[in-house]
Amino acid sequence: MYPVFSPNYVQTQFLFLTGKGGVGKTSTACATAVALADSGKKVLLISTDPASNLQDVFGIELTSTPKAVPAVGNLFASNIDPESSAKAYREGVVGPYRGIFPEAVVATMEEQLSGACTVEIAAFDEFTGFLTNSEIVNLYDHVIFDTAPTGHTLRLLQLPTAWNGFLEESTHGASCLGPLSGLVDKKELYSKAVSALSNPDATTLLLVSRPDVSSLLEADRASKELMEIGIKNQMIIINGLLQQHNEDDEVSSAFYHRQRDALTQMPKNSKEIIKYSLPYVSYSLTGVENLRKLFKLYENTETVWSLENQSINLSGLKDVINDFSANKTKLIFTMGKGGVGKTTVASAIAVGLVEKGHRVHLTTTDPAAHLDYQFQNEQLNQNLTISCVNPKVEVEKYKADVIAKSSKDLDEAGLAYLKEDLESPCTEEIAVFQAFAEVVARSENEIVVIDTAPTGHTLLLLDASQSYSREIERSTGEVPKNAKKLLPQIRNPKETAVVIVTLAEATPVLEASRLQVDLRRASINPQWWVINQSLSGTNTSDPILKGKAMAEKEWIQEVNENKAEKCAIIPWFHEEKVGYDMLKDYIN
Known part of the structure; x- marks a missing residue:
């Protein structure tokens, strides 16, 4: 298998870590920073992740100003709050x-500037100084960034039209970036930062992944986007x-082999x-001390844990299904970050409701082959349909559709900006939401279970687009x-339920919490949280898994x-x- 990573492999001054939520970016960044500092290097560790638990890792309060980390000479840490x-x-x-401007127009501008891309732009604005300020650069041997900017954000900042207030004059109703005119005076600075990122003698990108298919x-x-x-x-x-x-521990053996099977499915590029x-x-x-252990393999198997008298009694997925059945819930969304098992939980809920005698339609944004695999192309129960x-x-x-409606009013640079802006995460959410709406409209006489719901930001943006299109005729934002x-159906708790799926780990829980706050902004209150794939619910004797x-x-x-x-655990x-039959194991 692959050799164990050593901080000594880091040869460049700048180190960026990226990967989906819950893969261990922060712990990897912290352990690497401690090891490099212990080796005599002067290190600055910076987090730009809204869900960062950097402060919890070191047990100190952090701000955007670098602060010395106790018990580690040469290590300084900074926690940039991109939300602020x-x-x-x-x-x-x-x-x-x-x-x-009319209030509706101002509200639209605010919501356009409330998306994930705007937070990332603001974070990039903050850490640009650490990449380009010679006083800071000359102080440290290594500057480690927990969370790298996406290729979409970097491409957007390289487009000339991004700097001329294009969106003050035109909007298609799906943008999550909004006007960028406030950054126009930083164009040259950003150009230097992007150059530093792409210089292989200056920067290394660490792609952190778990040994599971979705995070790989x-x-x-x-990797491809940044290349x-x-x-x-x-x-x-x-x-x-x-x-x-x-081999004698069923959980340990299955855990080990499932990881190895996932690695065999690694994409060709990787x-x-x-x-x-x-x-x-x-x-x-x-x-x-725990961070220092990470690079010392012999210490990993010596801790023995006792779980006796530590049990937490929670509902199971069966109780979630009984709740929906009793309340005659018509629309059920499963939400959460990638890799937590949303699709499987949605499928199990659908099967459970069918087993209780309901007609159910299950739909997902995963490719069709995934649901074919989930149900093994079986002859389904007649009360279950899938799309x-x-x-x-x-x-x-x-x-x-957006480009066709907008292109006649745009020059070449404006069209290039619009095309890049349409690569934003909000574009996919709105496009998929509209497709979901068509499915739901066709399914009035059955329960509809939807794997992955739109965020609160997207729902508010759709609302704003309606107001905006009434106020400004040139807007092409149409719902x-x-x-x-x-939209109102989703907000009605008598008809709709949202299930947040998470793992019992720091980052998935923190990110799910932010998701819940976002939904509540849009007047949607999740009824259930489901903690998936919990080892605490197994009887493993493997010392590492037990720990x-x-x-x-x-x-x-x-x-x-x-x-x-309300909370349930799987x-x-x-x-x-x-x-179909094996999915019933979730509810038995």
């Missing part, structure tokens, strides 16, 4: 128009790889990139009738007591549940 940066940036752009695919996507704009000095770290297993691994460990990667919304098809259809009808089960307790308790209105199964 985005808020300040948003007000700087929108403020001058208050009292001049995400790492591959990020396209010149960031080619890349390494992949397979984090949380179980180094050995106990296979050509140098790869390292980090071990699956039983302890929480918080505190300096798939293909995001690529829907997005291309949506983009073509189809089915989508308009679905991990113990570490889950903190996050299970956090969700149950502080996050969820244990980690030693085999993948595929096929």
